[in-house]
Amino acid sequence: MTNLIDLTLNDLVNKVKSKEISSKEITTAYIDRSKQSKKLNTYVEETFDSAIKSSEKFDTNPDFKKKLPGIPLAVKDLFCTKNVKTTASSKILENFIPSYESTVTENLWNEGAILIGKLNCDEFAMGSSNETSHFGNVISPIDDNLVPGGSSGGSASALAAKLTPATIGTDTGGSIRQPASFTGTVGLKPTYGSCSRYGIVAFASSLDQAGPMTKDVKDCALLLEVMSSFDPKDSTSINFKRPNYSSNLNKYIKGKKIGIPKEYRVDGMPFEIEKLWEKGKNYLKDCGAEIIDISLPHTNYALPTYYIVAPAEASSNLARYDGVKYGFRAEGENLIDMYEKTRSQGFGDEVKRRIMIGTYVLSSGYYDAYYLKAQKVRKLIKNDFDNAFNKVDAILTPSTPSSAFKVGDKKDDPVSMYLNDIFTVPVNLAGLPGISIPAGLDKNNYPLGLQIIGKPFDEQGILNIAYSMEEKINFKLKTNDWWIK
């Protein structure tokens, strides 16, 4: 059975379809391993019993036309799941059980997937190390006491530790790509408007996108294909023709023009990342792609812009957690007192910090200087990409400016934590698709990722580039199961 958990999502799907293995066998294998992996603290809610039942049900009456036939999946706890606790890893939603399903997870279940649990993340997806969760930090299977990145840290850790064959995350400023990079996995943030936001606990509405996190690029294409759909319930969902990403997946990238933005060569970037980037270029050249130097002149302003726009939206999005209708309520003398106590006790420090920043930048007298200015800069950043895409088909950058760090290392230094997102944030601000693929190891044998950024709606393009590079890189994720006693 051990090799079941080593299989890719596509392998599992094929084996189910060819009746080599049953849904129950796969589901049981992942559940058993999940049960042995408590040390990683990836799950915040387990639905093992119902998952086994669902797998039995699938096996009794299998539908092999489904794209994810009887495949068990654990998902980030930011997706509302019907009748299954959904907390966003926050005390304020500690006991919240939605009566509805997010569109993205609904799409998974409609294609035959089975929920095995909800995965830990940073509280309301605010964090880059999964240390802000109310349910405690997540450990990376890469090394003891190592962070898996964030905010989709539980997802990345569970995937890398083989507790789920694939998973889904959300990415507001890098929350899929950065943890994927830290854990040696593949993570894709789609074009804004590709995956419906309906039923996803909102962090920053104009930036949030759900996306797949998988063992390899092929799995990524398959999962994206299932997740992405036009949804009238989300006014920002875009009705474009979604290609069949997995059957269109190919390695013909000959003649593709790949841009290398000079502004991403930041001060203090470790030499090994510089080297990795160089290696990436060479792989692309080997595949017949053309490397072109480009400039994204406003890159420097992306991070400050992001840390104005995202908290501004968050401060408003999180106003609904007031103790009145659902979730945690602290008793108070009167309405205001109840609000203050509920929100002081219900939110963690990082969430409070961002609510305060957001409230500040939207305040009368500061709005023009911060929020409005940030919106203007955001436009310039978008224009940078538009101009670059007149010359190139895609852009190659490192996914992060460093590899994973130890738990607690950056906890007291929010700015250094925020700097982790320096390469991923511009992609969200511009609404573009971006994929992180594992590309090498640092001196500690910690994974490092490369990011490919595409034109709007060109997920297929970056998947194909990633697919080609993946073969050349030939990265093998090695964990020795140290966390399993």
Next chain:
Amino acid sequence: MSKDQYLIEKNGNKYEVIIGLEVHAQVLSESKLFSSSATKFGSEPNTQVSLVDAAFPGMLPVINEFCVRQAVKTGIGLNAKINKKSIFDRKNYFYADLPQGYQISQYKDPIVGEGTVVLDLPSGSKTIGIERLHLEQDAGKSIHDIDPSSTLVDLNRSGVALMEIVSKPDLRSPEEVNLYIKKLRSIMRYLGTCDGNMQEGSLRADVNVSVRKLGTDKLGTRCEIKNVNSIKFMQMAIEYEANRQVELIEEGNAVDQETRLFDTKKNQTRSMRSKEDAHDYRYFPDPDLLPLEFDDQFIENIKKEIPELPDQKKNRFIEKFKLSPYEATILVSDLDTSRFFEKVIEKSDIKLSANWITGELFALLNKNNLEISESPISPENLSKLINLISEGIISGKIAKTIFEIMSKENKDPNIIVEEKGLKQESDPKALENLIQKVLRSNEDKVNEYKSGKDKLFGFFVGQVMKESKGKGNPKMINKILKEKLNG
């Protein structure tokens, strides 16, 4: 300046009152602005609430196109500029009946820009400027008086579409406010965009009041009186508030800019919050919604649905039916009244119809506190009654009796006339017989009349009428009597 100008006098100083209104009109729509929940008034608490209205995690607003059409339609009715691109913003504040923690509204870029409303004043017409109209969500309702220890929240209204219609500070008296609200309501009822029902809260207003010395140009500091839900209260609030401000100024004090509430028990306004305590709503464009955009075709299609509006109808009534401006104004002020009138005159005399509707029918409706749509007398039957008069079959007096019967049972007046034998006696022979009878039994009076006592003519008419049990045709009685007495 006309001499009937509304002014406040204190210590010999005359003050003009400057009023601007922010009217909140509930959009007539089956479902809410951003969700498919029903909007029916008076439903059980919290039975018309979707996950979106209650702001559950991950729920997103989706614009209801019908409400957009209604707003555009209203904009056209206000002769206003329609903005093909408008933006929904979030107005952030905490309150128990505001589930999202923000109201979705329109701030810098409303759907409708400047327009006008024309008021019919005794001295002529006056144009009131409209600053803007924007779409926004209503909040829920906090109920403080059911449970002694806690506030209960009803979210049925939460998310219901409102149009906020902001006037320019062009109103100058409580009476103008009365006419303005009524005109606005009339226009929206004609358009079918708001039922204007103030008892049910479909129409409420924030009233901005300031005063300035007559003859000066600079506007005084204004106070905003929040959420007044009847015209009478608006007028009382303005009167109180204007006098309060004049008094302050006369005492040498300044008027503070503040938000005030009208206390309907004390008939006073009182301070709610000062400018310093004003909320910082932290408006910003709602990232869950794209800018609202439509093209000229969209507006053109709505224009095709615009019915004849009160001002146009009034002009038509004056020109085509030769009604007086006064009659026309009354008849068009309410769409149902104008429809009733036009139905009656399809087959009846216009002047008589106007008189009967504005006279007897309005009196009847007022007495029973009924809308014209609830009239116990149908336009068809009123038309028949009027025809009975104009054809000389019944007298005006008998008509009133029949009207009285009709008000209790909406019966065909022809049948009533038959059943009760109320047909007017117009047969000259029969009338002559009656007259002969009266003259014979009053020979002394006949002699008196003939010797010059002309006034007795009325007496004879009365006697003949009495003899005919009120059914004699008065015109003919007059004619025959004159012949007999003078011949």
